Amino acid sequence: MDRVLALVEQRDDMTQEEVVAAWTDLQVDPSQRRPSVETFMHAVCLSEGGAQWVAHTHAISCNAILCSALGAEPFLRHVFPDAIVVCGRHVAVVPYVDPGFYLGKVVQAEIRRFQDAYGMSPKLLLMENHGITALGQSAQEALNIQLMADKWAHALGHLCIGWPKILARDRSTANRLAA
Template structure:
């Protein structure tokens, strides 16, 4: 059986490949659930493209989630929660966005989270057309890989404020759709991909970038013509597409 941390390292290095244009320098972070209430997440300041096991730290999510669910706003409490999450040990500090990873990993069916800043996606997220990314589906494979719906979170200060904003949107989404989204778009920031495996996390990230490129092309020549609700629902529920979705999540060729 493969080691989930080794898989996370491999995913991180793939996401950090320069030709993918997903991150530069120490941007982006990844995480994996390793047990109930525990996750392994990238450390602050490390690079995805050259990641090794030493660039990840195991933390408890409970102290982070308790802070997110509280009404406290003092930045010093974030440092205290990060220390508590490490069990008081002198381990490398997790990325500040570990708070968002904790929120995402408590969603049902989510075992891997990948956060990147794709140039193609941010070109839209940093514009007045960001809502177009969640207004509908443009083509069938978008639905198959990314799911029927996505979430757009207005800009929030990275850290505690962002984690609370993402948490609120995820709660709303799950209440409406009965399951978490595959993609959380962050205005003026990037994306969080919520997946059941590292293979799915990569596939969803890649399709999110393709969708952004298609949308940019569409906006250059006209207005988006989304699939109808019936057309998108049909793709989402077709047995053959469900099989293809499962194989993608497993990393199998389709």
Template structure:
């Protein structure tokens, strides 16, 4: 384990337990996973089969991000190749990295991303498993949604988890960066769940909490008629107001 990983293991345990708190209902059983950047080319990530709620030090492994990035960029994507990747890339720990660790590696490749939380909240998945999933990215309903989640979350179609999903998301992120000039803070995966991308663990938790609130508000708006999104002018104003930028920084911890 790198020195930085040793220093951050307790941080990721706390992050994971908070995100997996049964009272939040973001994930149950062995659902969901988290990652934290350690050394420039390493990350800690939850091992497969472990519960977020009861996470402990042994629930995590450290992996070589460079090895992951090489596999994402080229080569086969079959199950045997992914299994070999997990064995070769693990630098510490005894568990097997989650299959979604490959998508964590895609997120950790982006500037400003240090912490990633992946969950399956019921309110969010109710929309992601419906024919109205696009509404999650069609606009913002209220100011705090913009402050915490940014103006442009990304929606990715359902793809088999592992290298296929990681590659599809990487392509979608390239298109998103070209279109908007900045990375998303939220990635929605159809029929799957949500990834919160952040600079700190606290910010990742705040983003996750706001995705749940936003989905609940959207579900409620649909129940009484339909959503009314903020205008582009008003959304842009919220995104750039000095006081809101300060509040965003404070929420990031």
């Protein structure tokens, strides 16, 4: 964990080749399978995000909205109180970037923005054109956040959300930190 976080602190970006080359050093047991490219995102949620359990999915119900031209916008106001109780009054949002090292940087920046704005860590992170991540204090809480986000998305799914937002063929702009 410390070595993963040190890379997130020290580097602005890492190519997929550099990440793969670094795994040998990062893996606790090199005989095990290589970790996910989303390791950096998980590490940031577990450290700066204050989570004990992180659950990341590509739930169809949520992606139907997060992949629309509206993105995360429909989730920025609440439509029923259960979602506030389980997912928090505010949700964290990141735009699309390719899964990998840079996603960890973008999630880190969003967690910091969220903490500055609301004085707490997010419970639900919405990742446009990608999926959702629950930051829980227990496995049960992480699961509850996932299930509530699914319920929330189903409630919103009756909106007319229009055409999907298509991923750009050239995503080099999306994969760089904003100046």
